[in-house]
Amino acid sequence: MKRTTIALAAFAAFAATATAQPSVTIYGKIDMGVQKSNGGTAALAGATTGGGPNAAFDEPHLTQGASSRLGFRGTEDLGGGLSANFNLEHRFLPNDGTLQAANFWQQSWVSLAGGFGELRLGRDFSPAFSIAASSDPFGYETVGQAGPLHTLMGIITSRWNNNLSYRTRSFAGLSGAVAIAPRGTAGQEHAVGANLRYQQGRLALGFGYDNSGHQTAAALGATETRSYLLSAIHDFGVVRPMFLYGKGTAYNAAGAEVQSRSNVQIGATAPLGGGDVKFVLAQRDNDTNDTRIRKLGLGYHYSLSKRTKAYADIGSASETRQTRRTALDLGLQHNF
Numbered sequence: 479m480k481r482t483t484i485a486l487a488a489f490a491a492f493a494a495t496a497t498a499q500p501s502v503t504i505y506g507k508i509d510m511g512v513q514k515s516n517g518g519t520a521a522l523a524g525a526t527t528g529g530g531p532n533a534a535f536d537e538p539h540l541t542q543g544a545s546s547r548l549g550f551r552g553t554e555d556l557g558g559g560l561s562a563n564f565n566l567e568h569r570f571l572p573n574d575g576t577l578q579a580a581n582f583w584q585q586s587w588v589s590l591a592g593g594f595g596e597l598r599l600g601r602d603f604s605p606a607f608s609i610a611a612s613s614d615p616f617g618y619e620t621v622g623q624a625g626p627l628h629t630l631m632g633i634i635t636s637r638w639n640n641n642l643s644y645r646t647r648s649f650a651g652l653s654g655a656v657a658i659a660p661r662g663t664a665g666q667e668h669a670v671g672a673n674l675r676y677q678q679g680r681l682a683l684g685f686g687y688d689n690s691g692h693q694t695a696a697a698l699g700a701t702e703t704r705s706y707l708l709s710a711i712h713d714f715g716v717v718r719p720m721f722l723y724g725k726g727t728a729y730n731a732a733g734a735e736v737q738s739r740s741n742v743q744i745g746a747t748a749p750l751g752g753g754d755v756k757f758v759l760a761q762r763d764n765d766t767n768d769t770r771i772r773k774l775g776l777g778y779h780y781s782l783s784k785r786t787k788a789y790a791d792i793g794s795a796s797e798t799r800q801t802r803r804t805a806l807d808l809g810l811q812h813n814f
Contacts, residue, residue: 500554504814508546510572511789511809513621514538518803521771522795523625524616525805543789543809544619546572547584560592587641595646602641604693605655605673606634606686606707613684613709613722615745615756621793621805622775624722624743628760631739633698633726634705635690638669651678659693666692667702680713688726700728700736717748738765745775753780753787769798785813 515525515536526541549567556562567585569578587600610629616622626636643657652675659669669691676683686707695703705726712719721744728737743760758775777791789811794804 502552515805520797606688609686622791
């Protein structure tokens with residue numbers, strides 16, 4: 479009996495130690511395809527320019543419809559309901575294997591999570607970005623996407639350096655986040671932001687506030703930015719429509735407006751024959767210089783498995799004082 483008790487105690491101690499071991503996951507995405515567009519000059523989210531001697535005609539070329547990436551994320555159970563977490567991610571170009579940006583430029587943060595929510599520190603997404611990205615039916619992929627060009631309006635920054643953020647847990651479908659990133663340049667404001675989400679059943683509503691401060695303002699000749707986003711998504715099963723409205727303004731040190739932009743878009747996804755039909759129509763207005771960019775995207779993404787898909791898309795954009803640009807793509811994507 480005594481030996482049995484000792485053995486059980488040892489087994490329990492071993493089990494407790496085993497469950498406390500940290501867990502690390504390697505994940506990523508590899509995307510490659512062929513893209514062709516006309517010689518239009520309008521800004522077209524997701525389109526790239528082909529190389530070679532006929533680059534002016536944007537000849538067919540290999541490119542990625544979504545940013546290929548390699549990442550590492552992990553968690554460790556600290557006991558008492560607490561856990562330590564991290565995420566490191568970088569992007570690369572699969573056609574030649576080179577880095578798309580600096581190592582782990584996409585995400586590099588550590589966090590402490592528990593019953594109180596989650597506290598993150600490092601380079602991470604801004605609160606408004608998550609509202610914007612979830613409202614693009616293409617998920618910021620392919621020539622069909624609304625993309626940051628529209629959803630972020632060129633004023634909201636997707637990621638912040640030195641980001642200190644807090645995320646709440648969900649309470650009756652409500653959750654939120656706040657973040658601050660100290661200014662890195664004299665004369666610029668701190669970056670601050672917040673979001674609020676409501677998710678109940680098939681309905682999702684979102685609100686985002688963003689003042690990208692030194693992260694964006696300097697590029698706009700400003701010292702401060704203020705942006706707002708409103709989103710609504712409802713899954714009817716046969717179709718999943720989504721709506722996004724954004725308004726962003728940049729101000730100089732004297733408080734004068736130097737940029738004022740807005741974006742309104744509607745989109746939808748619908749299951750069809752083992753894949754999904756995707757559609758988006760977006761319009762970005764710049765009141766400061768009286769310009770407008772309109773984007774139409776349509777595509778079909780077919781699932782070959784849970785992690786692999788083939789896709790075909792068309793995107794077309796018109797812009798004030800520019801010529802219409804239209805692009806087609808055909809590609810293959812694998813997630814792991």
